[in-house]
Amino acid sequence: xxxxxxxxxxxxxxxxxxxxxxxxxxxxxxxxxxxxxxxxxxxxxxxxxxxxxxxxxxxxxxxxxxxxxxxxxxxxxxxxxxxxxxxxxxxxxxxxxxxxxxxxxxxxxxxxxxxxxxxxxxxxxxxxxxxxxxxxxxxxxxxxxxxxxxxxxxxxxxxxxxxxxxxxxxxxxxxxxxxxxxxxxxxxxxxxxxxxxxxxxxxxxxxxxxxxxxxxxxxxxxxxxxxxxxxxxxxxxxxxxxxxxxxxxxxxxxxxxxxxxxxxxxxxxxxxxxxxxxxxxxxxxxxxxxxxxxxxxxxxxxxxxxxxxxxxxxxxxxxxxxxxxxxxxxxxxxxxxxxxxxxxxxxxxxxxxxxxxxxxxxxx
Ligand code: ATP
Ligand code: MG
Numbered sequence: 001x002x003x004x005x006x007x008x009x010x011x012x013x014x015x016x017x018x019x020x021x022x023x024x025x026x027x028x029x030x031x032x033x034x035x036x037x038x039x040x041x042x043x044x045x046x047x048x049x050x051x052x053x054x055x056x057x058x059x060x061x062x063x064x065x066x067x068x069x070x071x072x073x074x075x076x077x078x079x080x081x082x083x084x085x086x087x088x089x090x091x092x093x094x095x096x097x098x099x100x101x102x103x104x105x106x107x108x109x110x111x112x113x114x115x116x117x118x119x120x121x122x123x124x125x126x127x128x129x130x131x132x133x134x135x136x137x138x139x140x141x142x143x144x145x146x147x148x149x150x151x152x153x154x155x156x157x158x159x160x161x162x163x164x165x166x167x168x169x170x171x172x173x174x175x176x177x178x179x180x181x182x183x184x185x186x187x188x189x190x191x192x193x194x195x196x197x198x199x200x201x202x203x204x205x206x207x208x209x210x211x212x213x214x215x216x217x218x219x220x221x222x223x224x225x226x227x228x229x230x231x232x233x234x235x236x237x238x239x240x241x242x243x244x245x246x247x248x249x250x251x252x253x254x255x256x257x258x259x260x261x262x263x264x265x266x267x268x269x270x271x272x273x274x275x276x277x278x279x280x281x282x283x284x285x286x287x288x289x290x291x292x293x294x295x296x297x298x299x300x301x302x303x304x305x306x307x308x309x310x311x312x313x314x315x316x317x318x319x320x321x322x323x324x325x326x327x328x329x330x331x332x333x334x335x336x337x338x339x340x341x342x343x344x345x346x347x348x349x350x351x352x353x354x355x356x357x358x359x360x361x362x363x364x
Contacts, residue, residue, distance in 0.1 A: 001112055001310050002075050002339040003043060009069040010062040012038035013361040021339070022354035028343045030358035036343035039358070040116060040315040043341060046072045046083045047112040047313070048142055049095055049105035052120070057087045065089075076111040077310045083111055106141055106148035113142045113308070115301045118317035121293040125280050129270035136271070139300045140199050143307055150191040157185045158267055165260045182253075185265055186245040190238040192266045193227050193245075197234035200225040200271060202306075207299030211275075214291050214330050221295055224272040228264060290323065298334060311338025318343055 008017040013035045028036040041051050045060065054060055061068035071084040086094040095102040097111060116138075123131045141148040161181040164174045204223050211221035227234050230251075231244035245265065252264045273280040273292055280292050304312040314335055320328050321344055332350075342348075347355060356363045 001077060001308075001313055003046075003072045003112065003313060004075060004080075005073040006039070006042065007069075007071045008042055010065040011042055011068045011070050012060060012062065014038065015062065015361060017361070017363065019356065019363055021341075023339055025350050025353035026339070026341045027348060027350050027353045027355045028341065028358050029345065029347050029355065031345065034358045035361050036358050037118075037317050040118075040317050040341055040343060042070045043072065043313065044114045044116050044315060046070060046074075046085060047108055047114040048138070049085065049093070049108060050138065050141075052116055052118065052138070056091075057093055058089050058091065061087055061089055072112065074112045077308070081111045083108060104145065104149060106145035109142035109145070113304055113312035114315055115139070115297055115304065115312050116315040116317065117294065117297040117319050118315075119319060119322060121297065121319075122289050124296060125273055125284060125289045125292050129268065132271040132273075133267075133269055135296065135300075136196050136199060136269070139304075140195050142312075143199070143304065144195055147192065147195045150188050150195075154185065154188040154192060154265075154267070157181055157188060158262060158265070161185060162262050165256055165262055168257070168260070182249050183246075186242055186249060189228075189245050189266045190241040193231060193234050193241050193269070194238045196227070196266070196269060197225050199303075201235065202303050203296070203299050206302040206306075207295045210298050210302070210334070211291055211295035214295060214327055215288075216326070219288065219291070220276050221292060222272075222274040222277070224274075226270045226272055227266055228268075287324075291327065294319075294323075294327070294331065298331075301335075301338075305338075314338055314340045316340065316342045318345075320344060320348075321346075 002023050003021055005020050008014040028039055030036055041053065045051055051060060066089045068087045071082060074081050074083060081097050084096040095105060095108060097107065102108065124135055137151055141151065164178050164181065168174045200223055207223065208221045211219060225234060228245055228248050230248040231241050234241060248264045256263050275284055275288055275292060280289065284292060301312055301314060320331065320342060323331065342350065
């Protein structure tokens with residue numbers, strides 16, 4: 001997959017922009033706060049309708065303006081497609097492919113898939129489980145449209161159930177619907193667990209060898225998917241997972257009522273990351289953390305390739321400057337094959353790259 005052109009209108013700090021890209025390496029360079037990351041964010045958005053740093057779509061629209069627009073001309077492996085995102089400050093959003101409105105955001109990923117690696121990815125290893133669940137969601141949503149649908153449904157159910165549990169002492173009639181929400185959460189949750197377990201299984205084939213190579217063969221990376229304790233085998237079918245979830249719900253029903261919180265379900269999942277048998281979250285050094293995050297991202301990229309027979313578009317935000325020379329060479333060697341977008345402050349030494357000097361919302 002590759003992006004041949006990008007158009008932005010009133011998107012972040014870009015009043016208007018039109019760029020044509022190279023099929024290989026593209027570099028956005030310039031000083032701080034000029035709009036380099038905004039470009040990677042726009043490309044990622046056109047593959048998933050999500051931003052890694054905006055909570056609401058309206059943050060992507062230029063300050064003081066009501067509508068924002070981003071479009072990319074992409075080659076999806078078999079044909080050219082024009083992807084568009086039209087955002088309104090009211091919250092209304094339209095996603096289109098060749099002028100036809102898409103029903104779900106997941107359909108974007110049929111034409112464009114991206115893997116983004118940014119400095120915040122160090123949190124992937126060091127911060128709480130929410131970051132690692134976001135890692136699951138970002139990637140599996142692009143790989144499996146059914147996952148994206150289930151995730152949206154699960155979030156909706158979770159919000160409802162949270163509200164019921166929070167408010168039931170003041171409004172006891174809310175309890176009439178509690179068990180129904182729990183049941184539906186178990187059904188949708190089983191779908192999430194099924195896909196996450198398979199994603200981690202496949203990631204375990206790709207990320208550890210990358211980590212070993214990148215650490216010069218000195219370190220061993222291990223991954224384990226951690227979900228609801230009564231789900232004996234998350235790789236078993238959705239039916240068996242569903243039974244495990246029901247069992248956990250039943251034993252925690254009273255505790256949920258007492259604590260007024262939703263205590264059971266895959267919204268508490270995690271990914272255990274260990275280096276040489278020790279938890280990376282607790283013990284990894286800065287350098288080890290960086291290598292592990294890199295291995296997870298490049299592992300996901302590899303997995304995308306195996307899935308579709310094509311490389312996803314790789315977005316590297318400010319990460320090369322943070323790596324030492326050996327790891328930097330490793331990355332540059334490793335990413336050959338697909339299209340890459342790199343941001344950095346200096347023009348840098350990237351042979352045969354197309355370079356764009358970004359200055360105050362313009363490419364000069
Ligand atoms: P750095 O090198 O520091 O990472 P950058 O070039 O990646 O910088 P960006 O993160 O792309 O910079 O952001 C550039 C600018 O975009 C910031 O000054 C920010 O204030 C501005 N900006 C962010 N959102 C909006 C918006 N909705 N409307 C207008 N400007 C915005
Ligand atoms: Mg930036």
